[in-house]
Amino acid sequence: MFFKKSLLTAGALAAAFTFSPVYTPISGVPQAEAQLFCANDGSRFNEWKSAFKKTYKSKYKASTLAKLDGLKYDSGIIKSDRNNKKSFKGTFESFYARRTKGALGVTLKRWRNNERTLANIEKKYGVQAEVLMSIWVLETAFGRYLGNKNILQSIATLAYDCRRSKSLFFPEMLAAMTIIDRGMLDLSKRKGAWAGEIGQTQLLATRFLLGYADYDGGGVDVYKSAPDALATTANWFKKRGWRRGGGYLPGTSNYKLIQEWNRSDNYQKTIAVFADKLKKNK
Numbered sequence: 015m016f017f018k019k020s021l022l023t024a025g026a027l028a029a030a031f032t033f034s035p036v037y038t039p040i041s042g043v044p045q046a047e048a049q050l051f052c053a054n055d056g057s058r059f060n061e062w063k064s065a066f067k068k069t070y071k072s073k074y075k076a077s078t079l080a081k082l083d084g085l086k087y088d089s090g091i092i093k094s095d096r097n098n099k100k101s102f103k104g105t106f107e108s109f110y111a112r113r114t115k116g117a118l119g120v121t122l123k124r125w126r127n128n129e130r131t132l133a134n135i136e137k138k139y140g141v142q143a144e145v146l147m148s149i150w151v152l153e154t155a156f157g158r159y160l161g162n163k164n165i166l167q168s169i170a171t172l173a174y175d176c177r178r179s180k181s182l183f184f185p186e187m188l189a190a191m192t193i194i195d196r197g198m199l200d201l202s203k204r205k206g207a208w209a210g211e212i213g214q215t216q217l218l219a220t221r222f223l224l225g226y227a228d229y230d231g232g233g234v235d236v237y238k239s240a241p242d243a244l245a246t247t248a249n250w251f252k253k254r255g256w257r258r259g260g261g262y263l264p265g266t267s268n269y270k271l272i273q274e275w276n277r278s279d280n281y282q283k284t285i286a287v288f289a290d291k292l293k294k295n296k
């Protein structure tokens with residue numbers, strides 16, 4: 015079964031080069047954020063948490079800020095971040111073959127079993143069903159591999175780390191706190207791949223916040239409800255400017271949003287090409 019080998023670390027791989035549109039240049043950080051700092055080991059993590067709480071005490075509830083208390087610096091996460099590029103190396107052909115091995119039949123079957131849901135989501139948000147199916151299988155094999163790292167702890171560790179803190183993970187940290195603050199999801203109690211991704215399509219916190227959509231009633235649950243996870247993902251693409259019915263292969267109008275989903279060229283192209291293959295084989 016392809017699930018076991020090729021998709022075991024799907025979420026973790028996907029996480030690596032994800033990129034947030036909420037980029038804050040270091041030169042332009044607001045004063046409050048400048049009070050925070052970064053480091054390359056865990057020695058100042060507790061100090062960073064205290065500084066964070068102080069800086070944002072009027073922005074978030076005390077109960078939200080208290081979620082930081084139990085977090086530890088996770089050096090395993092930093093190691094994953096440093097080593098991640100290797101996972102995406104090689105030619106597109108070899109990467110694509112590895113990641114989609116054995117996936118066509120099971121993904122088509124899953125699509126057929128969720129035909130109406132996918133059609134409704136496509137109709138509502140304008141994002142082609144096959145693109146969502148491609149992301150769903152590549153990220154978590156339909157919710158099978160959701161990751162095993164505490165989400166808030168992962169995000170806090172990466173937001174504190176110097177390498178990509180300001181450009182990528184600090185905005186994710188603020189989004190994560192907002193998600194907790196609004197009672198949307200307690201990320202201090204949820205698990206994801208090492209870069210803090212959420213649910214069946216491994217959404218970064220900024221994406222969860224922007225896309226947040228309840229397809230099947232009863233509140234948004236991107237873990238147990240595949241329709242919620244897929245609708246939230248489609249809604250994110252829509253809000254980022256997905257053109258209804260537009261192309262998504264390299265060189266077409268929507269490809270730039272697939273590029274925004276993940277920074278790896280190989281992974282971007284894999285999402286698009288596999289989606290096209292699904293459509294042609296349906």
Ligand SMILES: [Ca+2]
Nearest residue numbers: 230231233242
């Ligand atoms: Ca729901």
